[in-house]
Amino acid sequence: MRIRVLGSAAGGGFPQWNCGCPNCRGVRAGTIRATPRRQESIAVRSDGTGWFLLNTSPEIREQIESFPGLHPQAPRHSPIQAIVLTNGDLDHTLGLLSLRESHPLVVYATERMRRGFTEGNVLYRTLQRFPGQVTWRALSLGSESELAGVDGKGSGLWIEAVPVPGKLPIHLESQGVGDPEDNIGLRIREAATGRRLAYFPAAGGLTPMVGKALDDADCVFFDGTFWSGDELPAQGLGTKRADDMAHLPVGGPGGSLAALHGLRASRRIYIHVNNTNPLLREDSPERKEAEAAGWEIAGDGMEVSL
Ligand SMILES: [Zn+2]
Ligand SMILES: [Zn+2]
Numbered sequence: 001m002r003i004r005v006l007g008s009a010a011g012g013g014f015p016q017w018n019c020g021c022p023n024c025r026g027v028r029a030g031t032i033r034a035t036p037r038r039q040e041s042i043a044v045r046s047d048g049t050g051w052f053l054l055n056t057s058p059e060i061r062e063q064i065e066s067f068p069g070l071h072p073q074a075p076r077h078s079p080i081q082a083i084v085l086t087n088g089d090l091d092h093t094l095g096l097l098s099l100r101e102s103h104p105l106v107v108y109a110t111e112r113m114r115r116g117f118t119e120g121n122v123l124y125r126t127l128q129r130f131p132g133q134v135t136w137r138a139l140s141l142g143s144e145s146e147l148a149g150v151d152g153k154g155s156g157l158w159i160e161a162v163p164v165p166g167k168l169p170i171h172l173e174s175q176g177v178g179d180p181e182d183n184i185g186l187r188i189r190e191a192a193t194g195r196r197l198a199y200f201p202a203a204g205g206l207t208p209m210v211g212k213a214l215d216d217a218d219c220v221f222f223d224g225t226f227w228s229g230d231e232l233p234a235q236g237l238g239t240k241r242a243d244d245m246a247h248l249p250v251g252g253p254g255g256s257l258a259a260l261h262g263l264r265a266s267r268r269i270y271i272h273v274n275n276t277n278p279l280l281r282e283d284s285p286e287r288k289e290a291e292a293a294g295w296e297i298a299g300d301g302m303e304v305s306l
Helices: 022-029 060-065 111-118 122-127 170-175 208-216 285-292
Strands: 002-007 041-045 051-054 080-084 105-109 134-138 144-148 154-163 184-190 196-200 219-223 267-271 295-297 303-305
Touching: 002 060, 041 154, 080 144, 105 111, 111 134, 144 184, 154 208, 184 208, 196 208, 285 295
Parallel strands: 051 080, 080 105, 105 134, 196 219, 219 267, 267 295
Antiparallel strands: 002 041, 002 303, 041 051, 144 154, 154 184, 184 196
């Protein structure tokens, strides 16, 4: 299995357009040891097949251009076989609307996510210009199915959606109560090698099902949004705490770094890192603590071969 990180930042990216926090100012000015990052998305493939995107960020066009593996090989062509969504937040879905140039798309999502994106969304009509422009394939929680592209041919990658504590996208918060289908993590198994990826970019907490998916994996990507619960209020950036936004912080006694210390995965990588997070600074004590525990911090362009 080959994995390519297209974007490693949380919503807003790094730096974020309206943010003057010390990290964002420092990376703009070149005065801190940190690298800009696009919003979270990765591409995955097994040998001999095209790429499957996990999430499509608002920066999808640049992300495709940044990676030759995703460039067309014919006058009208894309190596992108399908897109898999982990929740309905705009930083994970808005890129779909940018892929509107009359190209057939396959999107894997839970039924809740599909409805949340398509119902009452006038802009979705841009993806309904011809019959079959978008084929939605339903992910049901806890069952494994083989990923396939537009032609329906199997990819050799088997996927399972795992419910993860989360929340509704902000634009749907007034529309109802949450559901386990609103936020998922993914287990992806390569049939030929048996190698497993666990992809959990947004996790409000750990459950036995999440723990099992992480325990079984050879490579783990996990929610690295915030180092601490009060990261935003402490920097004068509003009142929301990490748990209000359904993100388990990395640091501290109740954080993921402590909770996930026993994982056997040879690659453990924090992704979906918010621009305020001290992990972005290559020389910060928090970064050193995470690295000493065997974790890496995802950067754009990072590749993993499993
Ligand atoms: Zn996000
Ligand atoms: Zn910032």
